[in-house]
Amino acid sequence: MTRESVLTRAVRIFDAFDPDHPALSVSEIARRTGLHVATASRLVDELVRHGLLARDERRRVRVGLRMWELASRAAPTLGLREAAMPFMEDLHAVIGHHTQLGVLDGREVLFVERLSMPNAVINLTRIAGRLPLHASSSGLVLLANAPADLQEDVLAGELVAFTPSTVVDPRRLRALLADVRRSGVALCPGYIDERATGIAVPVRGPDGKVIASLSVVVPNDGNARAQVPALKAAARGISRAAGADAFDLAPDTRPA
Numbered sequence: 718m719t720r721e722s723v724l725t726r727a728v729r730i731f732d733a734f735d736p737d738h739p740a741l742s743v744s745e746i747a748r749r750t751g752l753h754v755a756t757a758s759r760l761v762d763e764l765v766r767h768g769l770l771a772r773d774e775r776r777r778v779r780v781g782l783r784m785w786e787l788a789s790r791a792a793p794t795l796g797l798r799e800a801a802m803p804f805m806e807d808l809h810a811v812i813g814h815h816t817q818l819g820v821l822d823g824r825e826v827l828f829v830e831r832l833s834m835p836n837a838v839i840n841l842t843r844i845a846g847r848l849p850l851h852a853s854s855s856g857l858v859l860l861a862n863a864p865a866d867l868q869e870d871v872l873a874g875e876l877v878a879f880t881p882s883t884v885v886d887p888r889r890l891r892a893l894l895a896d897v898r899r900s901g902v903a904l905c906p907g908y909i910d911e912r913a914t915g916i917a918v919p920v921r922g923p924d925g926k927v928i929a930s931l932s933v934v935v936p937n938d939g940n941a942r943a944q945v946p947a948l949k950a951a952a953r954g955i956s957r958a959a960g961a962d963a964f965d966l967a968p969d970t971r972p973a
């Protein structure tokens with residue numbers, strides 16, 4: 718077996734952190750990475766010295782501020798986020814609850830921005846958090862517009878049900894994806910949590926390709942469809958700001 722490089726081991730340490738585990742002890746890091754405690758401890762010390770990891774007052778390890786600075790400066794989503802923010806703020810002022818922007822990463826949607834408010838409906842998404850493509854409105858918009866081989870891969874893979882409403886039958890899911898492409902919207906009452914409805918629409922880039930999904934999470938009270946026109950208008954605004962051709966973005970006259 719070839720010995721792992723220091724760099725690969727350091728990457729494994731970073732991978733040990735996720736939205737549910739933002740702070741870890743060294744022994745937890747060792748357990749989650751499979752590294753010896755002594756190795757994990759030595760690498761953590763070195764990464765802390767460089768500011769890439771940090772220790773809190775309880776000596777738990779967190780991702781360091783310098784890591785955030787580097788990542789934020791160079792993030793591939795920076796331009797998209799800047800184009801989207803003014804439209805997301807307007808949309809959020811009208812709809813409330815949660816407004817979010819997601820991009821496709823692997824077989825998941827990665828949320829790059831989220832606006833929320835006090836007393837909003839429950840939401841599982843977090844900034845830099847992920848959801849599977851088949852279960853969320855954002856994921857379905859991205860999957861419906863993804864290359865055919867990714868769609869087939871997801872349809873043939875494990876489809877986890879978050880609630881009894883999540884569509885996990887591959888044939889129903891295939892029909893749902895076709896409907897999302899046709900209507901330009903994914904409306905998902907109770908798919909992630911019975912109390913919430915996710916509604917998502919595509920954001921397009923300069924060549925008209927879908928580069929992100931704009932979504933809102935609102936209460937599952939049967940009124941969600943009323944939000945679709947505002948959501949579509951905001952997505953058109955973001956697409957234009959991101960350089961998409963106005964021709965591709967003519968107001969959608971099809972029924973939502």
Ligand code: PHB
Pocket residue numbers: 839840841842848852853854855856905908909910913914915916917932934
């Ligand atoms: C969705 O995108 O459909 C979605 C996401 C998070 C939730 C609920 C719905 O908490």
